[in-house]
Amino acid sequence: MSVLVFLDQSEGQIKKSSLEAASYGAKVAEQLGTTAEGIVLGNVTDDVAALGKYGLKKVHTLKNDTLDHLDAQVFTNVIADAVASSSATVVIFSNNFSGKAIAPRLSAKLKAGFVSGAVALPDTSNGFVVKKNVFSGKAFANISLNTAVKIISLNPNSYNITTIDAVAEVAALSTTVGAPKVIVTATNKIVGEVPLTEAEIVISGGRGLKGPENWGLVTDLAKLLGAATACSRPVADIGWRPHHEHVGQTGLAIAPNLYFAIGISGAIQHLAGVNRSKVIVVINKDPEAPFFKAADYGIVGDAFEVMPKIIEAVRKLKGA
């Protein structure tokens, strides 16, 4: 019996959301009186033994060029083998891009009950019940998993990374890697920006900013805070900002520690993408903007007057 955590890598580095999954998995293992193990696939440059720090006793690795690209079918088969060889009864993924591709497949393959988008540790006092987001962040459901093997994908930024002073044992998996059917012909990554789904702070702008030439108010603050930038749907639709920045019902759903919205009214479709943020700040000159009802802090005022002062105050605070 063990808890197995899939750690996702990108260009050789383990993703932050996977470290959250590792910390979560270690805690689940503690609850069940067992140990947590990790699985890392592909060519990783990070020190795998150092993942012991997040509570993993052992990390299974499989260095293989095929596994540097995601083919959900190939990954599922490799992970299924690791589940069997480590006698795992709980498998943890991050509910990120890779987790969404692999975890449901693994569930169907192993006939293992699956909760996607978990936001808290399982309740093991009476069975095995996991809390997840439903209705696009407007409610939670408590889901009971009734199967011998259970799969959980953890929503990014819903569990804090915890560390201990330990080193993991590293073991190479001896599984055969199947031929991928998905052939990756190009990847196009925006470099030098914090990925939205991994960001702890997100600064976001809406139509209230009047035009793309005013986006310095968003990007300057983002730079000072090491934050990612986002926008509302109309802004992406008009082309002021790229589509990958669009958060909301039909765009990305994010859950940063701080969501700072400038000139966004907060339509229900926008809220669906950001209502899991821990702290929401709204700057809007319309006191009736619905966003204020969902906000923790706000200023009813003109962004063009208020924001330069905020940026200056943050600059002072950061000593930049």
Added chain:
Amino acid sequence: MKILVCISKTPDTTAKIAFSDNNTKFAADGVQWIINPYDEWYALVRAIELKEAAPSTTIHLVTVGGADAEPIIRKALALGGDEAIRINADSHDSFYIASQIAEVARQGAYDLIFTGKETIDYNGSSIGGMVAELLDLPYVSLAIKFDLIDGTAVIIREIEGGEETDKISLPVAVSCQKGMAEQRIPNMKGIMGARSKPLKVVEPIAVEALTSIVSFDLPPAKAGVKLVSPENPEELVRLLHEEAKVF
């Protein structure tokens, strides 16, 4: 070319979310139902565009649901698609639903299976991946572009902080999101035509659910917004630093 589009019925995006029966059931009274937006705007519309480009294409719609799902299926048929299959079952277990769809898909021998990236009610993002696994098909999730070039699928999917272009031989299962297509409104001809399109009802196969919903909770009410004077925006920075401790 045969395409299967998976359709789900969801509460309207602006529906009030409440629960009944001691917080164990979604309170559906008075709720307006829609086609899950990801299924409609992206999966279905892209399938229709592929048929417009290659008219010999057949599009089948499939849904798992009771008779109350039929208005939604008719609406989907009004947008496009040749016929619909309703699997007569009500379940919130992804594996149960995926197994039913996989059974229909197996019999139909489809070249493409499209789903939305998730439903806006249970947010599972699971059906596409599960159906693909049950049929032993490759699966591309979170696709933002889909093209057929000489019979091969060329798909752009979203990855963390960027995009990836994939090439895959058919058959393949794809989960669709924004970028795949633009929302369409059914026209009168479509609505009239939808009435005479076949809507087949099939009974579910025996499958054991792997999960069950114990209860629902609503998030704790927000304490209310703390407003800072526009004359003193520096105070907001102080509060975020010292009180909320977010930077």
